[in-house]
Amino acid sequence: MPELPEVESLVRFLDGRAAGRTVAAVDVGAISALKTFSPAPVDLVGRSVVHATRHGKWIDVVTAAPAGADVSPVHLVVHLARAGWLRWYEQVPSTPVRPGRSPIALRVRLDDGSGFDLTEAGTRKRLAVHVVRDPAEVPMIASLGVEPLGDDFTVARLAELASARNQQLKGLLRDQHLIAGIGNAYSDEILHAARLSPFTLTRSLGADDVARLHGVVVQVLTQALEASSGRPAAELKDAKRRGMQVHGRAGQACPVCGDTVLEVSFADSALQYCPTCQTGGRPLADRRMSRLLR
Template sequence: MPEMPEVAGLASFLSARMAGKSITRVHVAGIQALKTYDPPPQALSGRTVAEVQRHGKWLDVATAPGIGDGTGNAVADRGELHLVFHLSRAGWVRWYEQAPATPPKPGKSPIALRVELSDGAAFDLTEAGTRKRLAVYVVRAPEEVPQVASLGPDPLGEEFTTAALAMILGERRHQVKGVLRDQSILAGIGNAYSDEILHVARISPFAISAKLDEDEVTRLYEAIRTVLTGAIEVASGKPAAQLKDAKRAGMRVHGRTGQNCPECADIVREVSFADSSLQYCATCQTGGKVLADRRMSKLLR
């Protein structure tokens, strides 16, 4: 699943290519992905893209005020419109310098939505697999998307300080990995980067947030900033097609079960859940204690 760094990379990539261009046509090929119907997707046609922004792990194609409903008719609402989407576990963006001549056929490909631009370029929102979770909204303001409205602070924002993190952690008696992944608490961190952050901070993923001491909170804050900033720098300027490989190549422990920890050379270990897993280093993070696979329902002692 794309997380903040990859979504930031996609926002930068798309904004550089779309800002100032007008949308000429929107094809909806996967109706299950579309979560709104008013305004309709066709209302984006004829509008100029102002910028592409990021809200946590959501992308927002913001269009300037304009008229037109895709059929040449005027519409009453001439304010901004936003194409807001979440790529979820298996979604991605496919960019074309020249739009394909054939429009996508509903139900015949992984393509859920295609947006064509005035310079002939286009992008698809695609989703692999059978579990369709890609979510697309056309709204007048991004806050009309409930999940965007409920996002917690951005961990790279100016308001996010060590004191703010200490308050967030102190108010919750939950495993720290779950706190980092909760989008209503912090926006943009998911499974992969929470593993990376906790490894850099040398904290167990099962540590209770409210029990972290001052030194651990400071280490965690610094790790959040360092890991996310570094990953965004790696993603910046890369074509959409290269972002996934860049993410995988930069991982220290996530997705590296059985390999050597880059810090201590111990084996990277894994804890499996029903539909996900986490990776960690026992030497660096748990004082050498091996965490039991959650399918065993308890920690090894």
């Protein structure tokens, strides 16, 4: 799933190429991806792209009407979910989008022939497209937590979040209502760098632990953003994989200590960690709601 660094890089890439262009056509390839009906996707046609921005893991393409028309902005808001992506074209293919016959959920063509597809692989379709007057109309955006690279994300704020409810640390980092933009991959990376078990209970953290975790969150996300910044959209997935220390590397050597990276599997996801760096050398039980083996 694209997370904050990749989504921010996609937004910057899109903003640099689409801003100032006019939407020439919008084709829906998967009606299931469209979560709103008014405004309709066709209502974007003729509007100019003002800029692209981000809310957590959500992409927001802001459009404005021609002078003298409806002056209120219309937002194309997208959540790529686990298997979604944005594919940019300098020249959009002339072949029509065939609903149900390709991975294309939505195609946007701009007035200079460039544009992008929103695609989704696999059979579990979760990509979400909203066309709205205000991003806050999307409940998941309205309820997003603090941006971890924003000024509001302070050590004190993290301490408040950690003490509000006694939950597993990985759950805190992934909860979009608390901290926006961190998912499965970067939570693994953050916890590894902070030398903390994913199953550590948040209320057990001391002041030094919270301060260290805060610093690592900012550092890991900043470094990932710097590594992906300026890359074409097509290169971002590979750049993310190359930057991982433990996530997706079960069975490989930890680059810090050399121990073998282990995995805990759940029904539809998995986490990776280093026993030496994070759990005092003890493996975690590989089952749902796992606790340290005794």
